[in-house]
Amino acid sequence: MNVLYLTDLIGTGVFAISGTLAALHRRKDLDVLTLFLFAFVTAVGGGTLRDVIMQASPVVWISDGTYLIVILGSTLLAIACRRWWLGVLQRPLLLFDTLGIGIFTILGLEKALHQGVNPWAAVLLGVVSALFGGVIRDTLANEVPLVFERHLYATPCLTGAILYVLALPLGLNPTGLFLGAVGVITGFRLLALRKGWALPPIRT
Amino acid sequence: MNVLYLTDLIGTGVFAISGTLAALHRRKDLDVLTLFLFAFVTAVGGGTLRDVIMQASPVVWISDGTYLIVILGSTLLAIACRRWWLGVLQRPLLLFDTLGIGIFTILGLEKALHQGVNPWAAVLLGVVSALFGGVIRDTLANEVPLVFERHLYATPCLTGAILYVLALPLGLNPTGLFLGAVGVITGFRLLALRKGWALPPIRT
Amino acid sequence: MNVLYLTDLIGTGVFAISGTLAALHRRKDLDVLTLFLFAFVTAVGGGTLRDVIMQASPVVWISDGTYLIVILGSTLLAIACRRWWLGVLQRPLLLFDTLGIGIFTILGLEKALHQGVNPWAAVLLGVVSALFGGVIRDTLANEVPLVFERHLYATPCLTGAILYVLALPLGLNPTGLFLGAVGVITGFRLLALRKGWALPPIRT
Numbered sequence: 001m002n003v004l005y006l007t008d009l010i011g012t013g014v015f016a017i018s019g020t021l022a023a024l025h026r027r028k029d030l031d032v033l034t035l036f037l038f039a040f041v042t043a044v045g046g047g048t049l050r051d052v053i054m055q056a057s058p059v060v061w062i063s064d065g066t067y068l069i070v071i072l073g074s075t076l077l078a079i080a081c082r083r084w085w086l087g088v089l090q091r092p093l094l095l096f097d098t099l100g101i102g103i104f105t106i107l108g109l110e111k112a113l114h115q116g117v118n119p120w121a122a123v124l125l126g127v128v129s130a131l132f133g134g135v136i137r138d139t140l141a142n143e144v145p146l147v148f149e150r151h152l153y154a155t156p157c158l159t160g161a162i163l164y165v166l167a168l169p170l171g172l173n174p175t176g177l178f179l180g181a182v183g184v185i186t187g188f189r190l191l192a193l194r195k196g197w198a199l200p201p202i203r204t
Numbered sequence: 205m206n207v208l209y210l211t212d213l214i215g216t217g218v219f220a221i222s223g224t225l226a227a228l229h230r231r232k233d234l235d236v237l238t239l240f241l242f243a244f245v246t247a248v249g250g251g252t253l254r255d256v257i258m259q260a261s262p263v264v265w266i267s268d269g270t271y272l273i274v275i276l277g278s279t280l281l282a283i284a285c286r287r288w289w290l291g292v293l294q295r296p297l298l299l300f301d302t303l304g305i306g307i308f309t310i311l312g313l314e315k316a317l318h319q320g321v322n323p324w325a326a327v328l329l330g331v332v333s334a335l336f337g338g339v340i341r342d343t344l345a346n347e348v349p350l351v352f353e354r355h356l357y358a359t360p361c362l363t364g365a366i367l368y369v370l371a372l373p374l375g376l377n378p379t380g381l382f383l384g385a386v387g388v389i390t391g392f393r394l395l396a397l398r399k400g401w402a403l404p405p406i407r408t
Numbered sequence: 409m410n411v412l413y414l415t416d417l418i419g420t421g422v423f424a425i426s427g428t429l430a431a432l433h434r435r436k437d438l439d440v441l442t443l444f445l446f447a448f449v450t451a452v453g454g455g456t457l458r459d460v461i462m463q464a465s466p467v468v469w470i471s472d473g474t475y476l477i478v479i480l481g482s483t484l485l486a487i488a489c490r491r492w493w494l495g496v497l498q499r500p501l502l503l504f505d506t507l508g509i510g511i512f513t514i515l516g517l518e519k520a521l522h523q524g525v526n527p528w529a530a531v532l533l534g535v536v537s538a539l540f541g542g543v544i545r546d547t548l549a550n551e552v553p554l555v556f557e558r559h560l561y562a563t564p565c566l567t568g569a570i571l572y573v574l575a576l577p578l579g580l581n582p583t584g585l586f587l588g589a590v591g592v593i594t595g596f597r598l599l600a601l602r603k604g605w606a607l608p609p610i611r612t
Contacts, residue, residue, distance in 0.1 A: 026610050029608030032386050033563055040532070052256055052460055059461055062533075065381055065526040082612055118269040124244070125266075135344065140543065142552045144346045154237055199235030204286055214536055256460055322473040328448070329470075339548065346552045359441055397593055403439030408432050 007103055008060075009070050014100040015043040016074035017085075019137055024082055026141070038137055039075040043067075045133035050108050050125045056115045093188070102185035104130040105157045106164060106178055123161040130157055152192035155199065159184035164195065211307055212264075213274050219247040220303040221289075222280035223341055228286055230345070236283065242341055243279040245272075249337035253314050260319045299394070306389035308334040309361045310368060310382055314347045327365040334361055356396035359403065364389035411535050415511055416468075422508040423451040424482035425493075427545055432490055434549070440487065446545055447483040451475075453541035458516050459534050463521045501597070509591035512538040513565045514572060514586055531569040538565055560600035563607065568593035 019042025020035050020126035030038075044061050051059045061067035078085065108129025131154060138145040146153060164181040191197070223246025225238050234242075248265050254264045265271035286377065312333025316326035335358060342349040350357060368385040395401070426451025428443050438446075452469050459467045469475035486493065516537025520530035539562060546553040554561060572589040601607070 028611065029609045031609055033566070035610060037562065048461060052463070053252060054266065055256065055259060055262065055463060058463065062462065062525050062529045065528050068528045068532070079610055082610070086612055117266050117515060120269050121266045122273050124272070139343060139346075139547060140553060142346065142547075142550065145344060154241065158237070184499065199237060201233045201235055202228065202239060202283055202286070203232065204290060257456060258470065259460070259463060259466065321470050324473050324476050325470045330474070343547060343550075346550065349548060358445065384609070385564065403441060405437045405439055406443060406487055406490070407436065408494055 004107070005056060008107060009066065010142045011068055011100045011103045011107070012043045013070045013074040014096045015104075015133060016040070016071040017078040018097045018100070019133070020075050020078035021082065021085060022134075022137070023141070024078075025086060026143075032075075034073065035079065036075045038079070038141075040068075040071050041140065042133045042137045043074075045136040046104065046129045046131060047108065047133070048114065049132050049136070053125065053128075054112060054115050054117065068131050094193070095126055098186050098189050099182070101130045101157060101189070102160065103180040105161055105185055106181045109161050109164060110178075119165045123165055124156065126161045127154060127157045152189060152199070156185045156188035156192065159188055208311070208387065212311060213270065215276040215304045215307045216247045216271055217274045218300045219308075219337060220244070220275040221282040222301045222304070223247060223337070224279050224282035224300050225286065225289060225342045226338075226341070227345070229280075229290060230347075236279075239283065240279045242283070244272075244275050244346070246337045246341045247275050247278075248260065249340040250333045250335060251312065251321075251337070254316070254338050256268070257329065257332075258316060258321065287304065300395075302390050302393050303386070305334045305361060306364065306386040306391070309365055309389055310385045313365050313368060314382075324370045327362065327369055330365045331358060331361045355403055356393060356403070360389045360392035360396065363392055412515070416515060417474065418523050419511045419515070420451045420475055421478045421482040421506045422504045423480040423512075423541060424448070425486045426505045426508070427541070428483050428486035429490065429493060430545070431549070432486075433454075434492060434551075440483075443487060444480065444483045446549070447486070448476075448479050448542045448549065450545045451479050451482075453544040454512065454537045454539060455516065457540050457544075461533065461536075462520060462523050462525065466512065481568070484489065485596060490495070502601075506594050506597050507564060507590070509538045509597070510568065510590040513593055514568055514589045517572060518567050518586075522589045525571045531573055534569045535562060535565045560597060560607070562595045564596035567596060 016039040019039040022042070023030055023035055023038040044059075044067065048059050048061070061071075105126045107126075109122050109126030111129075112125040113119065116117040117125060160181045163184055164177065167177055167180075220243040223243040226246070227234055227239055227242040248263075248271065252263050252265070309330045311330075313326050313330030315333075317323065318331040321329060339349040364385045367379065367388055371381055371385075424447040427447040430450070432448040433436055452467075452475065456467050456469075469479075513534045515534075517530050517534030519537075520533040521527065522606055525533060543553040568589045571592055572585065575585055575589075
């Protein structure tokens with residue numbers, strides 16, 4: 001329980017940092033409050049959408065103020081370190097972002113399964129948890145969301161989530177299964193980025 | 205009951221097909237997964253928004269996996285037949301899309317009335333069910349939603365829905381009333397498309 | 409109670425008017441129905457999003473038809489008076505809009521506190537109530553929401569909401585506290601507009 005909670009908080013902070021840096025990277029005229037709004041939407045948007053669609057569990061940042069504090073702290077940290085992190089540190093940050101996506105996909109999938117959602121809808125809700133914070137951020141910034149561009153963004157999430165659902169009846173060690181699925185997502189995405197993999201476009 | 209369920213599944217499939225073809229028509233670089241995401245959003249977006257706003261019924265594709273299978277199958281079908289359907293078949297597809305909008309408007313309106321929503325809000329929720337899947341799809345694709353363009357798109361839906369609500373106290377045969385309202389929406393929209401009807405713009 | 413209800417209705421009407429005028433100001437080809445849709449989204453979007461995220465109270469325009477009538481009437485009024493109001497009356501309208509934002513921030517904050525939301529999330533939900541109707545309207549119209557531009561839009565709302573939360577334990581007169589917080593938001597925003605105040609941009 002405590003490990004999951006901590007994982008969730010760390011993922012939230014990592015997403016807030018990547019949301020702040022993404023906004024700083026693209027626009028030159030944002031103030032600190034606007035950056036916080038972008039960080040907030042990136043960090044909680046996907047999970048909020050998942051919880052609202054499931055209509056079952058209270059949205060987590062509403063019942064627990066810790067999340068907002070983590071997001072505020074992460075935004076300020078990202079602003080303070082922005083030159084360093086947008087320069088030399090881009091690669092470690094990409095790693096964190098990818099790790100965050102992996103963790104949030106499986107956390108969201110588990111939360112949906114707990115609510116009695118059918119497994120395939122749970123897979124989609126896991127992917128929504130991980131990716132739609134960024135989708136909402138990009139839509140508000142009037143850009144085409146990255147996830148709709150033709151590189152392997154949703155595919156690793158879907159692959160890891162489907163493998164997790166298929167492996168569930170095998171009765172494996174839960175922690176091992178969790179880490180394995182997160183590893184599949186993270187590894188697949190990093191490999192795809194490095195090798196420039198993409199699904200072939202559908203021509204008309 | 206079974207007829208309504210089947211109607212709902214058929215409408216979902218038709219919307220998934222029209223979502224896939226609309227995405228293929230506008231962009232040349234989409235892969236199969238992105239097309240599925242567009243089809244999914246188009247097919248379930250409006251109904252999900254309606255259910256989330258009503259906060260009462262579980263969202264249908266979460267409790268019943270059949271919807272996701274129908275959407276996946278329809279997307280693959282639309283991809284397989286894309287050249288044929290984007291060529292000669294455009295007219296039948298427009299008919300299907302218009303029929304789908306008519307069916308979803310009245311199905312959504314009935315669902316809202318069942319939840320005890322006041323009739324005028326139910327009319328709006330019916331229109332939201334039918335049109336906002338497309339609105340969300342267009343917004344994500346960074347385009348102005350078609351429904352906000354000045355041709356008769358929302359007007360036929362509103363007309364059919366209002367007539368349905370006004371006729372309810374008359375105690376007509378439910379199936380006849382349903383088919384009549386769907387017929388009004390479909391006929392009105394097809395006529396408007398053919399004749400180029402539009403409401404006059406409000407000049408400033 | 410009755411005063412709050414009336415305040416809410418007046419705020420809804422004012423937002424519907426400002427939504428209609430904003431749409432007329434930017435686009436020349438909108439018909440009456442499209443204008444109503446923009447007015448509707450502007451007037452109820454923020455409060456609906458707040459209620460949906462809280463998953464607790466029924467969305468107000470669904471259970472009470474008065475809101476829709478107010479929105480329809482306000483839209484028609486704004487269309488009838490559009491030349492007058494877009495001309496000489498721009499300043500009084502800005503005042504109304506700013507007053508509406510102040511009222512909705514504190515009304516939304518109170519509603520969230522009543523639901524047992526933690527105070528900092530309640531502050532954010534109050535700001536969402538007041539500003540996200542406009543955010544959704546701008547996003548649908550494919551524009552960058554005003555709130556993400558670098559002028560003082562969210563800052564006065566946040567300031568008033570935070571002062572309200574901090575003053576709550578002091579046991580002041582509720583009406584006085586409400587009016588004071590609304591006054592802070594309205595006065596701060598009007599001053600900021602007049603003086604051209606803005607937070608400094610974060611340069612990279």
